[in-house]
Amino acid sequence: MGExxxxxxxxxxxxxxxxxxxxxxxxxxxxxAVSDADTEAARALxxxxxxxxxxxxxxxxxxxxxxxxxxxxxxxxxxxMLHEDVEARVRAGTDAxxxxxxxLAVHRAAFEAAGGYLAERVADLDDLRDxxxxxxxxxxxxxxPSPGHPFVLVAGDxxxxxxxxxxxxxxxxxxxxxxxxxxxxxxxxxALGLPxxxxxxxxxxxxxxxxxTVDGTRGRVETGVDESTVERIREQEAARKEKLSTVxxxxxxxDGHPVALLxxxxxxxxxxxxxxxxxxxxxxxxxxxxxxxxxxxxxVETYTGVFRAMVGRKVVVRTLDAGADKPLPFLFAADExxxxxxxxxxxxxxxxxxxxxxxxxxxxxxxxxEDAEVWVMAPMVATVAEAADFVARCRDAGIAKAxxxxxxxxxxxxxxxxxxxxxxxxxxxxxLSQYTLAADRQCAELADLLDPWQPALLDxxxxxxxxxxxxxxxxxxxGEAAADPGLAVVLAGMGIDSLSMxxxxxxxxxxxxxxxxxxxxxxxxxxxxxxxxxxSAKAAVG
Amino acid sequence: xxxxxxxxxxASGLHARPAALFVKAAKAQPVAVTIRTGEKKPVPxxxxxxxxxxxxxxxxxxxxxxxxxxxxxxxxxxAAMLVTDLDATADHG
Numbered sequence: 001m002g003e004x005x006x007x008x009x010x011x012x013x014x015x016x017x018x019x020x021x022x023x024x025x026x027x028x029x030x031x032x033a034v035s036d037a038d039t040e041a042a043r044a045l046x047x048x049x050x051x052x053x054x055x056x057x058x059x060x061x062x063x064x065x066x067x068x069x070x071x072x073x074x075x076x077x078x079x080x081m082l083h084e085d086v087e088a089r090v091r092a093g094t095d096a097x098x099x100x101x102x103x104l105a106v107h108r109a110a111f112e113a114a115g116g117y118l119a120e121r122v123a124d125l126d127d128l129r130d131x132x133x134x135x136x137x138x139x140x141x142x143x144x145p146s147p148g149h150p151f152v153l154v155a156g157d158x159x160x161x162x163x164x165x166x167x168x169x170x171x172x173x174x175x176x177x178x179x180x181x182x183x184x185x186x187x188x189x190x191a192l193g194l195p196x197x198x199x200x201x202x203x204x205x206x207x208x209x210x211x212x213t214v215d216g217t218r219g220r221v222e223t224g225v226d227e228s229t230v231e232r233i234r235e236q237e238a239a240r241k242e243k244l245s246t247v248x249x250x251x252x253x254x255d256g257h258p259v260a261l262l263x264x265x266x267x268x269x270x271x272x273x274x275x276x277x278x279x280x281x282x283x284x285x286x287x288x289x290x291x292x293x294x295x296x297x298x299x300v301e302t303y304t305g306v307f308r309a310m311v312g313r314k315v316v317v318r319t320l321d322a323g324a325d326k327p328l329p330f331l332f333a334a335d336e337x338x339x340x341x342x343x344x345x346x347x348x349x350x351x352x353x354x355x356x357x358x359x360x361x362x363x364x365x366x367x368x369x370e371d372a373e374v375w376v377m378a379p380m381v382a383t384v385a386e387a388a389d390f391v392a393r394c395r396d397a398g399i400a401k402a403x404x405x406x407x408x409x410x411x412x413x414x415x416x417x418x419x420x421x422x423x424x425x426x427x428x429x430x431x432l433s434q435y436t437l438a439a440d441r442q443c444a445e446l447a448d449l450l451d452p453w454q455p456a457l458l459d460x461x462x463x464x465x466x467x468x469x470x471x472x473x474x475x476x477x478x479g480e481a482a483a484d485p486g487l488a489v490v491l492a493g494m495g496i497d498s499l500s501m502x503x504x505x506x507x508x509x510x511x512x513x514x515x516x517x518x519x520x521x522x523x524x525x526x527x528x529x530x531x532x533x534x535x536s537a538k539a540a541v542g
Numbered sequence: 543x544x545x546x547x548x549x550x551x552x553a554s555g556l557h558a559r560p561a562a563l564f565v566k567a568a569k570a571q572p573v574a575v576t577i578r579t580g581e582k583k584p585v586p587x588x589x590x591x592x593x594x595x596x597x598x599x600x601x602x603x604x605x606x607x608x609x610x611x612x613x614x615x616x617x618x619x620x621a622a623m624l625v626t627d628l629d630a631t632a633d634h635g
Contacts, residue, residue: 072562075590082591107591114597117557121594 002224007200180447277314279500299362345380429479452481485512493525
């Protein structure tokens with residue numbers, strides 16, 4: 001018998017198929033006395049053999065660099081010396097999981113001592129140990145399951161490390177018990193174009209291999225469905241995708257009111273083909289994992305790559321957004337008690353104005369040589385004075401269009417005064433949610449507070465849109481909220497000019513806008529703003 | 543005991559893919575071959591974990607040793623691999 005589970009709609013679309021859970025890392029149980037050394041040794045060696053077989057299947061499916069890494073890991077698990085060592089430990093009275101753990105710990109210490117490349121391989125050894133220990137205990141091996149056919153991935157929550165090896169060709173949809181609309185799972189699902197339901201209580205209770213349907217548009221998971229239902233849902237999804245591809249061209253309402261649909265990118269490698277331009281070019285990538293800031297020439301090259309791909313189109317470059325969840329060692333000497341409220345974003349320029357100056361010069365230089373329409377904006381701006389100072393620095397560098405992001409409630413409340421001194425504003429709804437509701441984006445327990453349909457957030461967005469109307473200057477959105485087709489209609493009705501999101505999310509938003517006239521969008525906005533809470537705001541728009 | 547002392551030529555050292563190729567070749571030899579760095583304890587050349595644990599980087603001197611029939615030939619084959627940049631040949635592997 002099936003049941004219906006409800007969660008937060010995190011990435012639109014329908015999917016159906018067998019569900020498999022990501023098993024957690026096994027806990028090492030208390031040591032037990034070995035009564036039968038032969039049986040216990042076989043248990044330990046069988047565990048290592050099954051790890052070799054499982055990794056072999058993954059390597060065959062992976063190919064390329066990933067296969068090389070897996071191949072090295074297979075050779076570690078298949079190492080005769082390891083098997084001898086593990087068996088000797090069992091015969092000396094240690095149980096299988098402890099023998100495996102202790103034998104690998106010797107090499108773990110050697111890897112750590114060697115440093116450099118080997119220290120980075122410690123994670124591979126730990127992964128090997130967790131898999132072998134799980135197998136020796138008769139538990140599912142941790143990590144992304146590989147049943148050998150497409151499946152719905154179910155997890156407590158997904159960390160970037162869990163999803164690094166995720167094969168979009170094998171995963172039909174993502175379902176997590178925790179997480180909110182701006183969680184890693186939600187962002188990843190939208191980037192990959194996979195339906196996702198997060199904050200879905202009871203998801204981990206669904207057995208492996210059980211057929212489920214996932215509705216990422218409504219936030220529903222049906223469990224224990226039959227094959228014909230799976231087939232029907234797959235047909236529905238194919239029809240939905242077919243319909244999406246029939247609406248093309250720039251974003252506009254049914255009666256032709258334009259709402260630019262832009263892409264969020266981190267480099268020229270990111271997908272941007274669906275977009276009318278780039279609404280958020282994150283420039284942090286070049287700075288992460290560096291001992292010092294990248295030089296002027298290197299930056300010019302990076303920016304040129306993106307501008308060249310966008311000839312004749314708009315590219316909104318966000319200056320370095322360091323701090324909080326993206327700390328850069330060369331900028332931050334000491335630990336901050338509360339990094340999300342610390343020296344991050346534009347505030348870094350208070351200490352290191354030269355880093356901002358070099359970046360603005362590099363952007364201006366790249367922009368002069370290419371034919372993209374380059375706009376530049378600063379992250380984490382709180383006051384009009386900060387905005388005015390940033391605009392002055394942009395003008396000094398020769399940048400024509402300078403704006404700021406609205407991520408702090410203080411900036412949203414003063415949107416009109418900000419627009420008097422800048423050329424445009426772009427609202428980062430993820431941070432604006434976290435600061436308005438005082439709920440950490442990383443905190444899965446508070447996911448409901450981070451729902452972009454929260455009335456307080458909608459009020460701030462409407463305030464910014466109205467300020468745009470009053471000043472005649474552009475107001476865009478570049479947070480995850482822009483990728484929600486239902487909310488896109490509301491935002492267009494408020495008077496937002498552009499929506500920037502993962503490129504894959506654009507077709508669904510384009511279709512939603514095309515299905516409504518501007519007047520209908522305005523009515524939807526009024527209904528959402530009149531609602532008392534997030535759920536009724538969604539229901540009011542229907 | 544027959545031995546060869548050579549410097550590791552692979553750009554990434556005796557790690558990753560070069561280590562995998564070397565260990566596979568060592569296992570295929572008819573005699574047991576050991577490898578050590580400096581005067582440290584020799585370890586089996588056919589053990590991926592032990593070979594990685596040597597931490598032999600690019601240019602590190604390593605000594606191969608083996609005894610018995612076919613030892614000289616086995617050492618020649620493996621020493622020749624170590625003095626080749628196996629990273630550079632990776633695409634052809």
